[in-house]
Amino acid sequence: YRGENDKKHRTLDRLEMRSYGQSLVRAKSILDLLKAVYDVLEAHRHLVLNTGVLHRDLSIYNVLMYPR
Numbered sequence: 001y002r003g004e005n006d007k008k009h010r011t012l013d014r015l016e017m018r019s020y021g022q023s024l025v026r027a028k029s030i031l032d033l034l035k036a037v038y039d040v041l042e043a044h045r046h047l048v049l050n051t052g053v054l055h056r057d058l059s060i061y062n063v064l065m066y067p068r
Contacts, residue, residue, distance in 0.1 A: 019064060020064065020067050021066050021068065023064065023065075026066075027065065032065065032066075033065075036063070040063050044058070
């Protein structure tokens with residue numbers, strides 16, 4: 001992420017995939033939910049630090065857990 005002043009370098013990319021898991025609202029326990037959120041934050045931290053890409057639409061509807 002380069003900051004608000006560097007908007008000319010932004011791109012919009014979308015990737016649509018089939019759902020292979022369950023929504024965070026279906027967590028079987030608080031511990032499972034916390035582990036999933038921690039993993040998401042670590043993955044996005046890695047993405048920002050190593051590629052400069054910032055995911056700007058994280059929500060309970062586009063993060064899945066319990067992969068099938």
